[in-house]
Amino acid sequence: MSFTELLSEKKPAILKKWFDSILDTYPSETADFLKKQKDRFANPVGSTIYGGMDSLLNSLLSNDDADTISKYLDDIVRIRAVQDFTPSQSLAFIFRLKDAVREETADESNARDFSDELTAFDLKVDALALTAFDIYMKCREKIYDIKANELRNMTIKLVERANLIFEARYRDIDLKDLVMEGNKSERGE
Amino acid sequence: MAKFTAKPKDLIHIDFKNPRTGWMDTPVDIREHMYCHPTKAKDLETVGFPNIHEWRPADENWNLPEDWKETVLNGIKERLQKYRSFHVFMDICVRCGACADKCHFYLGTGDPKNMPVLRAELLRSVYRKYFTASGKILGKTAGARELTEDVLKEIWYYYYQCTECRRCSVFCPYGIDQAEITMIGRELTNLVGLQLGWIGGPVANCYMKGNHLGLEPHTIKSNIEMMLDDIETITGIRINPTFNRKGAEILFVTPSGDLFAMPGIYTAMGYLMLFHELGLDYTWSTYASEGGNFGFFSSNEMAKRLNSKIYAEAKRLGVKWVLGGECGHMWRVLHQYMDTWNGPADFLEVPKSPITGTVFDNAKSAKMTHISEFTADLIKHGKLKLDKSRNDHLKVTFHDSCNTSRGMGMLDEPRYIIKNVCNHFYEMPENTIREKTFCCGSGTGLNASENMELRMRGGLPRANAVKYVHEQHGVNMLANVCAIDRATLSASMDYWVPGVGVAGVSELVGNALVMKGEKERTADLRGETLPGKEGAE
Ligand code: SF4
Numbered sequence: 001m002s003f004t005e006l007l008s009e010k011k012p013a014i015l016k017k018w019f020d021s022i023l024d025t026y027p028s029e030t031a032d033f034l035k036k037q038k039d040r041f042a043n044p045v046g047s048t049i050y051g052g053m054d055s056l057l058n059s060l061l062s063n064d065d066a067d068t069i070s071k072y073l074d075d076i077v078r079i080r081a082v083q084d085f086t087p088s089q090s091l092a093f094i095f096r097l098k099d100a101v102r103e104e105t106a107d108e109s110n111a112r113d114f115s116d117e118l119t120a121f122d123l124k125v126d127a128l129a130l131t132a133f134d135i136y137m138k139c140r141e142k143i144y145d146i147k148a149n150e151l152r153n154m155t156i157k158l159v160e161r162a163n164l165i166f167e168a169r170y171r172d173i174d175l176k177d178l179v180m181e182g183n184k185s186e187r188g189e
Numbered sequence: 190m191a192k193f194t195a196k197p198k199d200l201i202h203i204d205f206k207n208p209r210t211g212w213m214d215t216p217v218d219i220r221e222h223m224y225c226h227p228t229k230a231k232d233l234e235t236v237g238f239p240n241i242h243e244w245r246p247a248d249e250n251w252n253l254p255e256d257w258k259e260t261v262l263n264g265i266k267e268r269l270q271k272y273r274s275f276h277v278f279m280d281i282c283v284r285c286g287a288c289a290d291k292c293h294f295y296l297g298t299g300d301p302k303n304m305p306v307l308r309a310e311l312l313r314s315v316y317r318k319y320f321t322a323s324g325k326i327l328g329k330t331a332g333a334r335e336l337t338e339d340v341l342k343e344i345w346y347y348y349y350q351c352t353e354c355r356r357c358s359v360f361c362p363y364g365i366d367q368a369e370i371t372m373i374g375r376e377l378t379n380l381v382g383l384q385l386g387w388i389g390g391p392v393a394n395c396y397m398k399g400n401h402l403g404l405e406p407h408t409i410k411s412n413i414e415m416m417l418d419d420i421e422t423i424t425g426i427r428i429n430p431t432f433n434r435k436g437a438e439i440l441f442v443t444p445s446g447d448l449f450a451m452p453g454i455y456t457a458m459g460y461l462m463l464f465h466e467l468g469l470d471y472t473w474s475t476y477a478s479e480g481g482n483f484g485f486f487s488s489n490e491m492a493k494r495l496n497s498k499i500y501a502e503a504k505r506l507g508v509k510w511v512l513g514g515e516c517g518h519m520w521r522v523l524h525q526y527m528d529t530w531n532g533p534a535d536f537l538e539v540p541k542s543p544i545t546g547t548v549f550d551n552a553k554s555a556k557m558t559h560i561s562e563f564t565a566d567l568i569k570h571g572k573l574k575l576d577k578s579r580n581d582h583l584k585v586t587f588h589d590s591c592n593t594s595r596g597m598g599m600l601d602e603p604r605y606i607i608k609n610v611c612n613h614f615y616e617m618p619e620n621t622i623r624e625k626t627f628c629c630g631s632g633t634g635l636n637a638s639e640n641m642e643l644r645m646r647g648g649l650p651r652a653n654a655v656k657y658v659h660e661q662h663g664v665n666m667l668a669n670v671c672a673i674d675r676a677t678l679s680a681s682m683d684y685w686v687p688g689v690g691v692a693g694v695s696e697l698v699g700n701a702l703v704m705k706g707e708k709e710r711t712a713d714l715r716g717e718t719l720p721g722k723e724g725a726e
């Protein structure tokens with residue numbers, strides 16, 4: 001059996017272990033809930049993370065392109081990026097995939113040497129982590145964008161009005177003159 | 190050669206497991222981005238709030254007044270006597286857990302203290318200690334605990350992570366209403382001067398100037414005039430509404446967000462167009478210029494004071510009845526409290542549509558009707574000429590606001606309107622709409638920017654359902670009848686479901702409304718070119 005075939009066979013167990021490892025980052029009552037509630041609308045965090053991990057594993061096994069993988073990763077990271085975690089805590093779950101794969105393929109690895117394949121798989125996981133880091137940063141930047149946009153949206157008519165008044169008053173004046181005037185008055189001239 | 194001896198675990202200090210302690214033994218951890226800044230002293234002075242003082246949530250010392258404990262305990266005592274519901278809610282919870290996983294904040298944060306049952310326990314434990322025999326004697330065994338500064342901080346922290354949305358109460362076999370418990374918890378924090386800026390500021394503005402942003406009459410007027418210019422550009426029709434006009438038949442009151450904020454202004458354009466087309470005898474007021482009521486998020490008394498201006502203005506202008514715009518908590522207040530607070534408004538008449546003759550008996554006592562009830566009635570009687578195709582660029586879903594759905598039971602009117610003005614309408618999944626709707630995540634004065642992480646977490650369950658219809662049906666517009674939704678859902682969509690806009694139902698009406706003498710429309714109310722009309726200008 002090839003390593004990929006082995007991974008496909010062990011996928012359900014790997015997924016379970018991987019999912020459990022991320023659940024461990026939540027309080028125990030919450031972890032139980034995130035795991036047990038299967039309705040995706042009643043449990044957005046649990047179902048999004050589980051679904052995302054499932055799709056990620058499939059993608060890794062079938063060598064999907066970076067965009068597809070990014071999308072699944074985005075679903076998970078977008079949630080983790082606004083929860084109570086430091087950046088490293090948010091993204092550490094990705095590396096737990098290495099452990100899950102090792103643990104679940106340990107027996108077969110003893111019988112046959114899969115070390116090259118494992119190294120190759122580790123590299124994929126590392127790439128995943130780097131992509132996740134980019135997504136995480138984008139999410140955090142987005143939060144700041146939203147804050148700025150919201151402030152603008154909140155007062156849009158007032159700002160427009162201020163602009164109109166400004167234009168009406170200063171339409172014929174060169175901005176350079178205005179600055180000069182300002183400087184003069186600052187100097188008390 | 191030097192060797193790497195550190196193990197990976199030593200290099201990254203990550204504690205993967207969370208502690209497994211009982212909630213009472215897990216001290217509150219006040220985290221940045223989860224709370225709003227305190228209010229400015231001057232705002233509290235304006236409305237005469239007690240115990241004004243400087244403090245910062247992140248500090249160890251909150252500079253509480255010396256007698257804070259007595260004040261809070263007396264506050265609880267007074268409210269137990271005053272509100273039977275509060276007393277009942279403190280006693281009857283059987284901790285069945287049915288509500289536990291129904292709160293959007295719990296779903297988004299995963300913090301057990303955001304389970305409604307635990308949120309209530311934060312206060313209930315104090316109640317037990319000081320007001321029940323078993324709690325006094327048995328203490329912790331009976332779920333009772335001392336009121337300490339840390340306990341007060343914990344109540345403050347989590348009662349401002351509740352939007353009083355009442356979703357939990359829908360699932361509670363006893364109908365325990367956490368919203369009411371939160372309101373009282375917030376009142377208690379106010380007694381010792383722990384008010385939020387985002388609430389205190391609007392309250393002071395509203396008290397002094399009639400609306401949350403403190404817009405003065407000329408600003409209100411000129412903002413509306415700018416909308417009229419835009420309407421003229423789009424329809425070719427110049428509208429001339431009146432302000433503070435005595436003797437008008439109807440006073441129109443809407444949340445001030447509709448007057449200056451995006452995308453609320455498009456909703457306001459929709460109102461203006463509809464009223465013009467009907468030739469409605471109505472007036473705007475620059476005094477009762479706020480339908481919303483942030484007083485409702487601080488105390489019963491403050492809400493009552495701010496609300497009083499609506500009837501006062503109706504009386505001054507001598508109108509017959511009041512029509513209200515699209516808002517959430519405004520309607521909870523008008524529907525459930527206004528009449529008992531500031532009524533009876535016996536100088537007004539039961540609202541009656543001058544166009545269809547329909548009498549709105551549901552507003553018999555309060556004398557105020559919701560714009561969606563009014564518009565749905567017009568459509569039902571065939572009084573509006575509508576061209577649905579002007580909304581064909583939109584695939585619409587509808588978000589029930591907590592307050593209009595659970596607070597006043599208005600579920601079908603907005604849907605009826607949308608179906609009559611849009612060709613493409615898709616419902617979100619059943620357990621996320623109508624009575625079970627998920628909160629936008631930022632209501633009750635929590636729509637500040639410093640707590641954006643809290644807002645995003647709380648907004649996730651709603652956004653998750655929107656994402657589903659976005660992916661399934663290509664939904665690109667989230668309609669609603671609430672000014673706070675229009676602001677907060679815009680932010681939430683931006684983060685969780687980019688590509689979905691937010692609109693008030695009246696904006697969609699404005700798009701579809703065929704007006705007498707209008708020119709051919711080539712753009713919607715946002716000025717965006719309608720499909721098929723490119724180059725028609
Ligand atoms: S009222 Fe809403 S926000 Fe408050 S605890 Fe209940 S579900 Fe949560």
Ligand code: SF4
Pocket residue numbers: 281282283284285286287288289305306360361362363364365
């Ligand atoms: S559903 Fe009602 S009775 Fe059950 S735990 Fe929640 S508040 Fe208590």
